[in-house]
Amino acid sequence: MTDGLRKGLTAYGDSGFSLFLRNAFIKAMGYSDDALDRPIVGITNTHSDYNPCHGNAPQIIDAVKRGVMLAGAMPMVFPTISIAESFAHPTSMYLRNLMAMDTEEMIRAQPMDAVVVIGGCDKTLPAQVMAAVSADLPTVVIPVGPMVVGHHKGEVLGACTDCRRLWAKYRAGEIDEAEIEAVNGRLAPSVGTCMVMGTASTMACMIEAMGLSLPMSATIPAPHAERFRSAEASGRVAAAMAKAKGPRPSEILTPAAFRNAQVVLQAIGGSTNGLIHLTAIAGRVPHRIDLDEFDAIGRKVPVLVDLKPSGAHYMEHFHHAGGVPKLMAQLGELIELDARTITGATLRELVAQAEEVPGQDVIRSRADPIRSEGGLAVLRGNLAPRGALIKHAAASPNLMQHTGRAVVFETLEDMARRIDDPDLDVAADDVLVLRNAGPKGAPGMPEAGYLPIPLKLARAGVKDMVRISDARMSGTAFGTIVLHITPESAEGGPLALVQTGDRIALDVAARRIDLKVDDAELTRRRAALPATAAARPERGYAQLFHDAVLQADDGCDFDFLTAAGRRA
Numbered sequence: 001m002t003d004g005l006r007k008g009l010t011a012y013g014d015s016g017f018s019l020f021l022r023n024a025f026i027k028a029m030g031y032s033d034d035a036l037d038r039p040i041v042g043i044t045n046t047h048s049d050y051n052p053c054h055g056n057a058p059q060i061i062d063a064v065k066r067g068v069m070l071a072g073a074m075p076m077v078f079p080t081i082s083i084a085e086s087f088a089h090p091t092s093m094y095l096r097n098l099m100a101m102d103t104e105e106m107i108r109a110q111p112m113d114a115v116v117v118i119g120g121c122d123k124t125l126p127a128q129v130m131a132a133v134s135a136d137l138p139t140v141v142i143p144v145g146p147m148v149v150g151h152h153k154g155e156v157l158g159a160c161t162d163c164r165r166l167w168a169k170y171r172a173g174e175i176d177e178a179e180i181e182a183v184n185g186r187l188a189p190s191v192g193t194c195m196v197m198g199t200a201s202t203m204a205c206m207i208e209a210m211g212l213s214l215p216m217s218a219t220i221p222a223p224h225a226e227r228f229r230s231a232e233a234s235g236r237v238a239a240a241m242a243k244a245k246g247p248r249p250s251e252i253l254t255p256a257a258f259r260n261a262q263v264v265l266q267a268i269g270g271s272t273n274g275l276i277h278l279t280a281i282a283g284r285v286p287h288r289i290d291l292d293e294f295d296a297i298g299r300k301v302p303v304l305v306d307l308k309p310s311g312a313h314y315m316e317h318f319h320h321a322g323g324v325p326k327l328m329a330q331l332g333e334l335i336e337l338d339a340r341t342i343t344g345a346t347l348r349e350l351v352a353q354a355e356e357v358p359g360q361d362v363i364r365s366r367a368d369p370i371r372s373e374g375g376l377a378v379l380r381g382n383l384a385p386r387g388a389l390i391k392h393a394a395a396s397p398n399l400m401q402h403t404g405r406a407v408v409f410e411t412l413e414d415m416a417r418r419i420d421d422p423d424l425d426v427a428a429d430d431v432l433v434l435r436n437a438g439p440k441g442a443p444g445m446p447e448a449g450y451l452p453i454p455l456k457l458a459r460a461g462v463k464d465m466v467r468i469s470d471a472r473m474s475g476t477a478f479g480t481i482v483l484h485i486t487p488e489s490a491e492g493g494p495l496a497l498v499q500t501g502d503r504i505a506l507d508v509a510a511r512r513i514d515l516k517v518d519d520a521e522l523t524r525r526r527a528a529l530p531a532t533a534a535a536r537p538e539r540g541y542a543q544l545f546h547d548a549v550l551q552a553d554d555g556c557d558f559d560f561l562t563a564a565g566r567r568a
Helices: 015-029 057-070 092-109 124-135 161-171 177-184 199-209 225-244 255-267 273-283 291-300 315-320 323-334 347-352 412-418 519-527 540-548
Strands: 040-045 074-079 114-119 139-143 150-152 155-157 377-381 384-390 401-409 431-434 466-469 481-483 503-507 512-515
Touching (some): 040 057, 040 092, 057 074, 057 225, 092 124, 092 540, 114 124, 161 177, 255 273, 255 323, 323 347
Parallel strands (some): 040 114, 377 512, 431 466
Antiparallel strands (some): 401 503, 503 512
């Protein structure tokens, strides 16, 4: 077996010459033969001036390199795509699979015996894990970590749950322009990912629970010195894995690991995006996520972490309370503790070392949960034959069973044009419907499911309504919002048949979302649908995305990237 610089030689037709030339050119960087004769640990560099979430990546990289070298291996840093949530048009999800492809191919193309992937912003960690699973090289995952909290008028602030809450107040006229501008400068006081249980934190917690990162790595605040000590330790682990040739992701990501991720996702009241990303990761190996099983897990697993948007605290408080190891200790037998991790230890060994923090109230016991059921529920019905999702932990209890009149928006542009129109025919007990916002319809399945409350209702004091769509929403968002309706409307899903004035029934306890229109009428409407709702782009990545993207219940991966490959 070849390793180090001898791996994956460039095809010149003469392997001896290929190695000779590789050594000659890399020595131009000033490396010695001693350095080049060691196992190589590749380190992804996802730093970008467009990505404040990854603002600490250069320091993390330096710490990882230090750890790798202290353990006797050779670190080699290489760049990949960097995706920043609020800087990606039309949506970061549109670029997730491109980042996964870039990362996978760079791992395959360049000589390395192990790899450290560094990410954080919502789509970066799932893209990197998708890539690592497919490349199946020994991998250590390092999250960049959450921001520290901000403050405004004596109140603790967090991006981006509080940004949504305060923006809603501004829209409703409850705070003025000067105050919203002040808030704008205080929401994100440091580099790092959102400090609430948004998608970035959700993914970091699930990745730690799956054993792909070091204990406590999900929760350490981005600017803290502990973050860089953890990175150094990650470098040491990566060097050991490079020498041992394992364990590989395929050895770590067993059915038990995927079940643990689902249990943690429910227990943290995590982001709805977490399920899509976990499904995509599982699709890279033969361990498909079953939505009904996920819902069954949610009925057994309580929400134990008191974090916004489902609770009151922030990620740094979760960290100081003991982080994911303490959470898994509280979950007990709900976690499969004999699952292995990249350190060589089992979760049982790591959980036994969880810190006991007297008086902390962030991580609850199972006897005193935030909610008796998990944070997410899977809905089915004639509107969502392949499933939909609701984060009922962050929804209004009085709307968990609700029937209302549909008010339909055809597209994102239609919604933007009409939502604040004072003549919009809408009432507080109506159901807002957005379609053509799914993987193909938007494209990219944007975080548009958090439909704003129509301006005239917001100014009348309405804080929440039932809102449904084939879009996603940010993990930092809250409200009674049904998402990921599958199949999407652009693929001819039932959402395409809804008309303003129809009655829609939501029953979360029964796990139902139904359009109250008889089958004969739905058949008539389907016959009148246009042949295709999503035009095929003319070229480039847009065309590739349109042709290859799967639906939400398959993780929105590209069909040719899954373990099964493209089906005829």
